[in-house]
Amino acid sequence: MPARLEHVNIAVPDPDATASILQTLFGWHIRWSGASMQGYSVHVGTDDDYVALYAPGHDMAPPAKRYRHWGGLNHIGVVVDDLDAAEARVKKAGFKPASHADYEPGKRFYFDGPDGVEYEVVSYS
Structure with missing residues (x-):
């Protein structure tokens, strides 16, 4: 395994x-x-x-820019069954979905969530 x-x-x-x-x-x-x-x-x-x-x-140092540092956190990917429902929850919570894309094998969007962490939400349904 x-x-x-x-x-x-x-x-x-x-x-x-x-x-x-x-x-x-x-x-x-x-x-x-x-x-x-x-x-x-x-x-x-x-x-x-x-x-x-x-x-x-x-105390903590300020966050590093995403996609610019070795070993840095760029985003967290989360798989959902219903992308539209997930996007509605993201919007209702006050976050702004962006970078929508259809790609093989699924669909996705990104949003900047709490604490400056970027999330990729993807569905393979």
Whole structure:
């Protein structure tokens, strides 16, 4: 069996607030929250995979520009069954979908979500 991606870990100012938004947008749930690595984390996602939202207990440097740094986070890709419904939730939450595209094998759009993190929402239906 090949390896699978279980989670990504990103630093955010308020893990609880970001988790709440991601629950609303993607139907995810909180898997765990608590003290971690001199800070606080919330794991939000599905039973199989999640995004770890980490707030350190110290000052942070400003975010680096996406697509311009080796090892930088460019975006997080999320697969949905109904792209139109997902886009409606994104808009209702006050975010602006952009860069719509049809490509083999699916359709997608991007949006800048909470904390300056870009999300790609894709459907293969």
